[in-house]
Amino acid sequence: MTCSDPSSAPEPGEYEPPSESGPRPGPVGDDATARACLTAVADPGDTAMGALLDEHGAAAVWQALRDGETPQPPPGARPDTVARRAARWRDRAARIDPDALLATTAELGSRLIVPGDPGWPTQLDQLGRRRPYALWVRGAHDLRHACLRSVAVVGARAASAYGTHVAGELAWGLGQRSWAVVSGGAYGIDSAAHRGTLAAAASAVAVLACGLDLSYPRGNEALFADIAARGALVSEHPPGNPPSKHGFLVRNRIIAALTPGTVVVEAGLRSGALNTARHGQDLHRTVMAVPGPVTSALSAGCHRLLRDGAAVCVTGTDDVVEQVGRIGADLRSEEGGTALDRDSLDATARRVLDAVPDRACAGTASVAEAADLGLDAALSSLGLLAAAGFVERGPSGWRTTTGRGPGRG
Structure with a gap:
């Protein structure tokens, strides 16, 4: 993806997508795709765009811009500010090809x-x-x-x-x-x-x-x-x-x-x-x-x-x-220790702990599979276990703090 000269000078930090000829891609309703496109349309951290996303959602905001419309300003927002920025966003949105943007991302290994x-x-x-x-x-x-x-x-x-x-x-x-x-x-x-x-x-x-x-x-x-x-x-x-x-x-x-x-x-x-x-x-x-x-x-x-x-x-x-550091995870004594006792863990956390290896490192997906849990549930439990000092991040995944922390008995 390259950058072309815009018809009007951009403000500092603004992204100008390539102006390519050809038909405009069809509607996009997927939230992730819409957000990807919005990174190429609005300045990072723009509070006007943030307010619109909170009010309408990414897919609706993106679709309105692609249709040449100005999204309805949320309560408390300044309509003149939203209208002024939306004019710039619409111009850019018309030149974005979502499929090409995501394809470029995949080619880069991102x-x-x-x-x-x-x-x-x-x-x-x-x-x-x-x-x-x-x-x-x-x-x-x-x-x-x-x-x-x-x-x-x-x-x-x-x-x-x-x-x-x-x-x-x-x-x-x-x-x-x-x-x-x-x-x-x-x-x-x-x-x-x-x-x-x-x-x-x-x-x-x-x-x-x-x-x-x-x-x-x-x-x-x-x-x-x-x-x-x-x-x-x-x-x-x-x-x-x-x-x-x-x-x-x-x-x-x-x-x-x-x-x-x-x-x-x-x-x-x-x-x-x-x-x-x-x-x-x-x-x-x-x-x-x-x-x-x-x-x-x-x-x-x-x-x-x-x-x-x-x-x-x-x-x-x-x-x-x-x-x-968190008490029990980083300020423990040389002999080890944790903020929680193993018996205080719920059944899900104990399953995840049992699925984490002692020396070698295991990725989150491997831990979730071994514990027979979904990725979200495993993530939540790993966060709790890390905060309590039962597990830690190694060079390539998760491992227990065995030898410095609790045993498995």
């Missing part, structure tokens, strides 16, 4: 997940009307599972040697404890965090500000390939959508929302990392900052967060886990 899917990270729903319409994902890991135990590590692109060392060590230490690390795929702190996570054989999640068919920055192309092989690449942009300044800023809300906590390693006073921290504060997530030399402009943003009481000071993995 997949689409939407709200309500088993693999949808439900913590994103806390974004309200700024929730992504859908997410494009490429990689070996299930995004929802990868983010069950995760921390965002962000910071400056032009990072110092001190910053990249700290970010890599933090990410490696978190990975050793089966925590996934989420970051933005940029040079500097982001790259160091991703590489540290991969070195620990843990899940690395990169949230990109462009289509998954593009490597930006290009110098990280090999890193993105490694993340796709052992983690997940994520974007709310369709294939062919190039990066933009607006896209980077709006992307940061997803990084903050996916995780229970964000660590800012290095950041200037005006930086995308501080933007991510602010999103974390708005979502009532834990915000942490690593102190640096008082003479370093790269740490000035971290020091401001600490001085203003907007972040907790952290200097290592133990500090981070203490802030975001």
